[in-house]
Amino acid sequence: MYGLILQEKTQESQFQQIYEQLREKILNGEINSDKKMASSRSIADFLKVSRSLVMEVIDQLKVEGFLESRKGSGTYVVPDLRYQNGTQKKPLHQSLSKDPLQDPKFSFLAGIPDPGLFPRRRWNKMYQQAMEYADDTDLFYTPGQGRLDLRIAIRDYLYRVKGINVSEESIVITSGAAQAIHLLSLISKGGTVAMEDPLAPFVYDIFKAQSYEIRFAEVDNQGIDPGSITAKNLDYIYCSPSHQFPLGGSLPANRRIELLNLARSTGAYIIEDDYDGEYRYESRPIAALQVLDPFQVVYIGTFSKILSPALRLAYMVVPTSLISPILKIKRKMEFIGEGLQQAAMAKFISEGHLEKHLRSSIKYYIDRRTCLINELKNHFGDEIEINGEYTGLHLAIKFADRQFSPEIQEKAAESDLMLKPVSSYSIKTVVHRNSLVIGFGLINHEDIPTAVEALSSFISSLD
Ligand SMILES: Cc1ncc(COP(=O)(O)O)c(C=O)c1O
Numbered sequence: 001m002y003g004l005i006l007q008e009k010t011q012e013s014q015f016q017q018i019y020e021q022l023r024e025k026i027l028n029g030e031i032n033s034d035k036k037m038a039s040s041r042s043i044a045d046f047l048k049v050s051r052s053l054v055m056e057v058i059d060q061l062k063v064e065g066f067l068e069s070r071k072g073s074g075t076y077v078v079p080d081l082r083y084q085n086g087t088q089k090k091p092l093h094q095s096l097s098k099d100p101l102q103d104p105k106f107s108f109l110a111g112i113p114d115p116g117l118f119p120r121r122r123w124n125k126m127y128q129q130a131m132e133y134a135d136d137t138d139l140f141y142t143p144g145q146g147r148l149d150l151r152i153a154i155r156d157y158l159y160r161v162k163g164i165n166v167s168e169e170s171i172v173i174t175s176g177a178a179q180a181i182h183l184l185s186l187i188s189k190g191g192t193v194a195m196e197d198p199l200a201p202f203v204y205d206i207f208k209a210q211s212y213e214i215r216f217a218e219v220d221n222q223g224i225d226p227g228s229i230t231a232k233n234l235d236y237i238y239c240s241p242s243h244q245f246p247l248g249g250s251l252p253a254n255r256r257i258e259l260l261n262l263a264r265s266t267g268a269y270i271i272e273d274d275y276d277g278e279y280r281y282e283s284r285p286i287a288a289l290q291v292l293d294p295f296q297v298v299y300i301g302t303f304s305k306i307l308s309p310a311l312r313l314a315y316m317v318v319p320t321s322l323i324s325p326i327l328k329i330k331r332k333m334e335f336i337g338e339g340l341q342q343a344a345m346a347k348f349i350s351e352g353h354l355e356k357h358l359r360s361s362i363k364y365y366i367d368r369r370t371c372l373i374n375e376l377k378n379h380f381g382d383e384i385e386i387n388g389e390y391t392g393l394h395l396a397i398k399f400a401d402r403q404f405s406p407e408i409q410e411k412a413a414e415s416d417l418m419l420k421p422v423s424s425y426s427i428k429t430v431v432h433r434n435s436l437v438i439g440f441g442l443i444n445h446e447d448i449p450t451a452v453e454a455l456s457s458f459i460s461s462l463d
Pocket of ligand 1: 178200275313314
């Protein structure tokens with residue numbers, strides 16, 4: 001009957017399947033207005049489904065104008081409905097839900113914390129209270145610099161956890177680190193910026209969009225190499241000194257000093273992106289560059305890695321000389337700040353829940369990381385060198401004699417793995433093509449042995 005088929009192993013309901021097949025056949029002319037439609041009873045008998053289900057589909061197609069009842073003679077396709085482009089074979093949502101890139105069995109994706117660790121109940125309570133105690137002005141647009149209570153809470157948190165001693169006046173709340181970098185890029189449009197390569201590509205895109213001349217700095221397993229920056233004048237130097245993204249290096253003191261000297265001699269501000277420095281496994285968090293020179297460093301912290309990127313909450317600590325240009329731009333974006341979210345975060349931090357959350361989640365990540373390192377050593381032995389494992393939610397593994405192009409991501413997806421090589425974060429450099437980024441935010445502890453085994457088989461299959 002019209003070649004209709006019902007599949008059992010699909011996420012689509014029977015209604016959807018019958019509806020989509022009939023609609024497709026109408027659009028491609030297989031069922032046309034010349035002949036009366038088969039009765040709902042005969043379609044139902046053929047498909048072994050209830051007649052009421054088929055009648056429901058037919059009614060829907062009538063409501064949408066594909067079918068019409070002709071008085072006294074039954075149901076027909078409305079004339080002139082042929083439309084080739086409408087004949088998509090697979091519905092989009094079905095192909096997406098089956099895409100292993102979106103929903104792999106094991107995800108080594110870096111940069112997303114475990115959603116299972118998100119303190120849902122506590123956050124919900126903070127948000128509810130923020131709403132309950134909101135006065136009228138709390139329901140106005142949020143101040144461009146961010147709510148004062150949140151800036152004060154972050155000021156105290158920064159001092160307690162990272163040894164950064166600043167006034168709340170130098171803190172600006174942003175919608176993610178991405179917005180902080182965007183704001184900075186708007187100040188010196190068309191200027192010159194030096195940045196690490198490889199790096200998180202959104203940073204490159206932001207500066208590129210504002211017509212910056214971009215100078216790439218080399219990166220090794222210690223982090224950015226200031227000696228590789230030869231420019232004489234720079235507006236910014238972007239780096240991630242606590243845990244270089246994606247290679248994982250923690251910048252040693254001599255390079256920090258070299259970088260600060262370079263910033264001074266070139267007139268640059270350093271953009272210090274400390275996206276996951278709170279998770280430090282074998283010592284306390286490394287002192288920020290900002291502490292060494294608050295006049296030259298813009299420090300950016302985010303809640304994306306310690307809580308969730310869905311919150312879109314981050315902050316920047318800004319040198320006095322940059323505060324007013326940033327606020328001038330930021331105030332024009334006042335409608336962006338989410339006041340109630342900020343109020344909830346202020347309470348969450350000032351009542352001690354953030355540090356509590358950090359203390360408890362770090363225990364999970366320590367276990368995962370230890371297990372991951374052991375499994376990687378078991379499977380790959382001397383074949384790999386592990387880097388960047390002391391901080392954050394990912395590490396990098398470097399192979400002695402393998403090269404990985406960005407395309408291996410698709411191949412890995414075919415093996416049900418989400419895996420990115422460092423080369424997919426490289427803009428220009430080809431130096432780190434022998435390394436893979438291994439995130440552990442999205443893999444449960446108990447799955448790690450199987451996941452690493454799958455990784456090992458995948459790597460062998462590349463031979
Ligand atoms: C290097 C780096 N910095 C910062 C961020 C966080 O950005 P946001 O705070 O906008 O979520 C990311 C996110 O992936 C990142 O990779």
